[in-house]
Amino acid sequence: MRLLGNMNNTSLERVAKASTWNINQIEQFLKSAILPARISCITTEGYPYVMSLWFLYDAHCLFCSVQKKTLISKWLQKNPLCGFEIAGDNAPYKGVRGRGEVLITGAVDNPVLPSLVDKYLGNRNSPLAFSLLSREKTELTLIIKPSWMTSWDYSKRMVKSS
Numbered sequence: 001m002r003l004l005g006n007m008n009n010t011s012l013e014r015v016a017k018a019s020t021w022n023i024n025q026i027e028q029f030l031k032s033a034i035l036p037a038r039i040s041c042i043t044t045e046g047y048p049y050v051m052s053l054w055f056l057y058d059a060h061c062l063f064c065s066v067q068k069k070t071l072i073s074k075w076l077q078k079n080p081l082c083g084f085e086i087a088g089d090n091a092p093y094k095g096v097r098g099r100g101e102v103l104i105t106g107a108v109d110n111p112v113l114p115s116l117v118d119k120y121l122g123n124r125n126s127p128l129a130f131s132l133l134s135r136e137k138t139e140l141t142l143i144i145k146p147s148w149m150t151s152w153d154y155s156k157r158m159v160k161s162s
Helices: 023-032 071-078 113-121 127-133
Strands: 002-007 011-015 037-042 048-053 056-058 061-067 081-087 094-106 139-153
Touching: 023 056, 023 094, 023 139, 037 061, 037 071, 048 061, 048 071, 056 113, 061 071, 061 113, 071 094, 071 139, 081 139, 113 127
Parallel strands: 011 139
Antiparallel strands: 002 011, 037 048, 037 081, 056 061, 061 139, 081 094, 094 139
């Protein structure tokens, strides 16, 4: 593994040796991808659980937004270790997956939902956007600090012949 630097004095970021992309390419993909992140955690019963969430990538972290009452927020408060994957469902297959630790803050202190709405809906004028943005007091921000990441890109293998 290549050690790629300090993440705000909290943990070292690592990219797998077999990763197709380097850290700069991974970060570019994460900043530009308009795909949901699949976040995994462990339930209180000890089972794995996966949930798709909108995300932003900034300052070497993934930022997601959930309501306080969601089970995933309760499970991550109890056990902050998680896995994640950001990848499309259609060919050519490419993406990033990894694992990390989640810090949960109130959205009032760290609001990301307006930026998520802008990224995924394009504007704040729809009924869905209005509904999402009206619940700020009960919104939580998940800050995922990756401790390990890898990537894959099968674009060259999956080029259509003409």
